[in-house]
Each structure stands twice: as C-alpha cells, then as structure tokens.
Amino acid sequence: MEQRFGIPQTQFADYLLLCKKRSWFLIRDTEFIPSVAPLKAAQAGLRAFQQVGDFIKPTTRVIQSFGRFATRARLQIDLIQLQALLREEKIHVDLTLDNGYVILIIGEDQILGLGLYVNGRISSQLPKKEIRMTMLT
Amino acid sequence: MGYIHPQALTSAVAALVLSPQENSSVLDMCAAPGGKSSHCADIMNNTGLIISNDLYASRHASLGHTLARMGVLNAVITVYQAQEFPLRNRFDFILADVPCSCEGKFRKTGETASCKAFTGRETLPDLQKKILLRAFDLLKKGGRMLYSTCTYNPSENEAVVDLLLNERNADLFPIDVEFDGEPGLTHWNGETYDKRLERTVRFYPHRIDSVGFFMASIGRRG
Numbered sequence: 562m563e564q565r566f567g568i569p570q571t572q573f574a575d576y577l578l579l580c581k582k583r584s585w586f587l588i589r590d591t592e593f594i595p596s597v598a599p600l601k602a603a604q605a606g607l608r609a610f611q612q613v614g615d616f617i618k619p620t621t622r623v624i625q626s627f628g629r630f631a632t633r634a635r636l637q638i639d640l641i642q643l644q645a646l647l648r649e650e651k652i653h654v655d656l657t658l659d660n661g662y663v664i665l666i667i668g669e670d671q672i673l674g675l676g677l678y679v680n681g682r683i684s685s686q687l688p689k690k691e692i693r694m695t696m697l698t
Numbered sequence: 699m700g701y702i703h704p705q706a707l708t709s710a711v712a713a714l715v716l717s718p719q720e721n722s723s724v725l726d727m728c729a730a731p732g733g734k735s736s737h738c739a740d741i742m743n744n745t746g747l748i749i750s751n752d753l754y755a756s757r758h759a760s761l762g763h764t765l766a767r768m769g770v771l772n773a774v775i776t777v778y779q780a781q782e783f784p785l786r787n788r789f790d791f792i793l794a795d796v797p798c799s800c801e802g803k804f805r806k807t808g809e810t811a812s813c814k815a816f817t818g819r820e821t822l823p824d825l826q827k828k829i830l831l832r833a834f835d836l837l838k839k840g841g842r843m844l845y846s847t848c849t850y851n852p853s854e855n856e857a858v859v860d861l862l863l864n865e866r867n868a869d870l871f872p873i874d875v876e877f878d879g880e881p882g883l884t885h886w887n888g889e890t891y892d893k894r895l896e897r898t899v900r901f902y903p904h905r906i907d908s909v910g911f912f913m914a915s916i917g918r919r920g
Contacts, residue, residue: 576771589772593723593747596787597774600749603758604775607766625700626769671701691767 562619565661567632579605583612587623619662621674621688628664628672635664636676636683643667646676646685653682662686700768705733707877708802708848708901708911712795713737715873715913716844722790724748727780727833730757732764734793739770746790748773751783781828783836790841794833796826798847798854802910805903819851826858834866837918842871845914850900852886855912859898860891862916869919870897878905882914 562568577594579586588594588606609623628635642652646665656663658678665673665687675686710733718724718738726735729750738748750773752761758775765773778784780796799819830845837843845862847854859882862868873879882898884891898914 587771588774589745589747591721591723591745591747591772593787597747597749599786600774600776600784601778602774603755603777604762606773607769607771622766622769626771 562627566628566634566664568627568630572627572630577606578609584608585610585617618686619675621686624664624674625672628666629670631664634658634662634678635666636678637666638673640667643673646683646687649685651682651684654678655681703733703736703764703768705737706848706911707906707908709733709909710737711875711911712793712844712846712913713741715875715915716791716793716842718742718746718748718791720745722746723787723838724791724793725783725787725789725833725836726750726793726795727783727829728752728795728797729761729775730754731760732762732768734795735761735773736764736768736770738791738793739765739768739772742772744769744771746772749776749787749789750774751776751778751780753777753779781825781832783832785832785835787836788838788841789836790838792833792837792841792843793846794829794843795846796829798822798826798849799851800848801850802848802901802903805910823853823858826854827861830858830862831865834862834868834916837916839918841917843916845916847912848909849912850902850910852883855900855914856883856886856891856895856898857889859914859916860895863892863894867919868916870894871915871917872897873899873913873915875899877901880905882912 576587577590586606587609608620610617645652660679662675663678665676676683713734720742729735730752735750879899879901882895884895901911903910
C-alpha cells in the first residue's frame with residue numbers, strides 16, 4: 562500500500578492483519594482481542610486483501626477506507642469517464658505510473674475503488690452489483 | 699460505498715440510545731443484517747470491539763456485506779444462539795434487538811395477512827426472556843444495554859423486561875429522544891408489571907411515521 566499508493570505504514574499501526582485462506586482481514590487491535598479469540602467466529606474484521614493469481618489485490622472496501630491517505634496512483638475521474646468504466650469500456654489517461662492499480666476518485670475526494678492501469682488505459686475493478694448497477698439505471 | 703445506509707427512524711435511534719463509547723466492547727446479540735452494528739461502529743469511530751452475533755449462516759452474508767460496505771473495521775461476526783452466548787466475556791454495551799413478531803412493521807409492509815397466519819409467535823416471549831437474561835449476565839458492572847423489539851405485544855416487551863427486573867439486580871434508565879414516544883405499560887391483560895417499566899418507551903407508527911418500536915435501557919442496580 563505504501564509502495565504503490567504512498568499510504569504510510571503508520572496508518573495501519575492500530576490494526577491486526579489476519580490471514581484466512583487466500584484473503585487477509587484488517588481489524589482494529591484492542592485489548593479485547595485476546596479474550597474473544599476463543600469465540601466461534603465466521604469473520605473477523607474487514608476483508609482487506611485477496612490473492613488473485615500471483616498478485617495481492619486490495620479490496621474495494623480497504624481502498625474506500627484508507628484511500629484518502631494515498632499520495633500517488635490516484636486518479637480523479639468525471640461522471641462521463643465513470644459511466645464508460647461501468648460499461649466495461651477502458652478509458653485513456655496519461656499517467657507517469659507503472660502498470661498496476663489506481664485509486665478512482667470522483668467528486669470531492671469520494672473514493673470509488675480501484676481501476677487497473679495498463680499501458681495508458683484504465684479498466685474498472687469496481688464492484689459490479691453495486692456501483693455499476695446503481696449508476697447505469 | 700457506505701456513505702448512506704437507510705434505516706427506519708426507530709431502528710436508527712436504537713444505537714443512539716445505547717451510545718457505545720469509543721474503545722469500549724459491544725455485543726450485538728442478534729446482529730443481522732448489520733445496520734445497528736454498523737451504526738455502533740460509526741458512533742465508536744471504528745475503535746474498540748463489536749461482536750456482531752447471529753446464529754444463522756444464511757444471514758452472515760447480509761451481515762458481512764453491510765459491515766464491509768459501511769467500512770466497519772472493529773467487528774467480529776460470531777455464530778452462537780443468542781441465549782447461549784458464552785459467558786466467558788463481559789461487555790461494556792450490549793444490544794439485544796431480539797427476534798419478535800414484527801407487528802410494528804405491518805403498517806409499512808402491509809403484512810396483516812401474514813400477521814394472522816404467523817405461527818411460532820407463542821414461543822417468542824420465552825426466547826426473548828432467555829436472550830435478555832443472558833444479555834444481562836454478559837454485561838459488565840457499570841455497563842449499559844438496550845432491549846428492543848419492533849412489536850407492540852406486551853408479552854414480548856414489558857413482560858420480558860419485568861421478568862428481568864424480578865430475576866436479576868437490574869434497573870431501568872429513562873430514554874430521552876426528540877420525538878414522540880409513550881411510556882411502557884405497567885399493566886396489561888390482568889397482569890401488573892414493575893412500575894419502573896414506565897421508563898421504557900413505545901413508539902407508534904401513527905405518531906412518528908416510522909416502524910413501531912419498543913426500547914428498554916437497562917443497567918445494573920446501584
């Protein structure tokens with residue numbers, strides 16, 4: 562997160578990172594955690610990262626929660642660009658960035674989630690069932 | 699994106715009445731679909747810990763989805779029957795928003811037909827009493843809990859809280875909200891309840907244009 566987006570590690574200092582299968586969950590580290598650890602749990606914290614092939618991808622939720630601390634790989638888009646992404650079209654942008662994920666922002670710093678930047682074009686990584694359907698109807 | 703989460707007015711008031719503090723421990727005994735747990739997390743500024751409990755795996759998807767969409771970073775989803783939640787931990791704040799006959803929603807959803815046909819409501823008061831007693835036993839000294847339903851039936855409301863007052867060293871606290879509520883009943887259908895039940899609140903749809911609701915703010919006596 563620091564290398565790609567410039568989100569300082571210190572932003573995660575108050576959290577624990579838990580691994581379950583191919584996902585990592587972020588949960589607030591508190592004095593209560595050890596005492597509740599024996600409870601039967603279905604899930605702990607927010608799914609923050611998941612392994613996709615050989616890569617570890619941040620989830621939309623963790624980007625929406627921590628993306629405001631990012632200092633690079635951010636892209637402000639407008640409504641027309643968003644609608645194009647939601648139609649699964651790629652948008653052309655001129656960024657001095659290595660290929661990889663970018664944080665998509667609309668309006669006054671409202672973080673939508675991630676796009677994938679490859680050779681000057683961005684494709685949507687936004688959750689289909691929510692943002693896409695809402696915006697297209 | 700979690701900027702907005704629609705709730706009935708009375709449902710939204712539940713977490714406000716409970717008012718969990720930052721860095722505290724919270725147990726939401728019947729948490730799905732997660733609106734009140736998320737609201738608690740927001741009030742707590744995502745600090746401390748919320749145990750969002752719900753027995754049914756079929757409800758965990760909606761619960762997990764709500765918590766994730768709202769960016770909740772301080773919750774653990776557990777899978778116990780509320781009335782059998784393990785006693786090894788104690789909590790600063792507990793929300794017992796229990797299964798009920800949902801009479802308060804009928805005006806909104808027009809479910810009067812299903813109200814007549816609804817079976818199983820006879821067993822609800824017994825379940826509610828067990829959940830409330832267990833919730834109280836899980837409460838820290840100095841802690842605060844909220845018992846709530848979205849129904850009018852005194853057997854599921856005042857009678858349940860009355861049993862708690864009789865069987866545990868519990869007390870009721872006044873509930874101060876900025877819209878019309880009516881005090882809980884102290885007698886109904888030939889039964890007389892503890893006078894402190896007047897500190898509970900009933901909300902009626904025709905007064906507040908929302909879902910009917912009952913709330914009792916509970917702590918340990920003394």
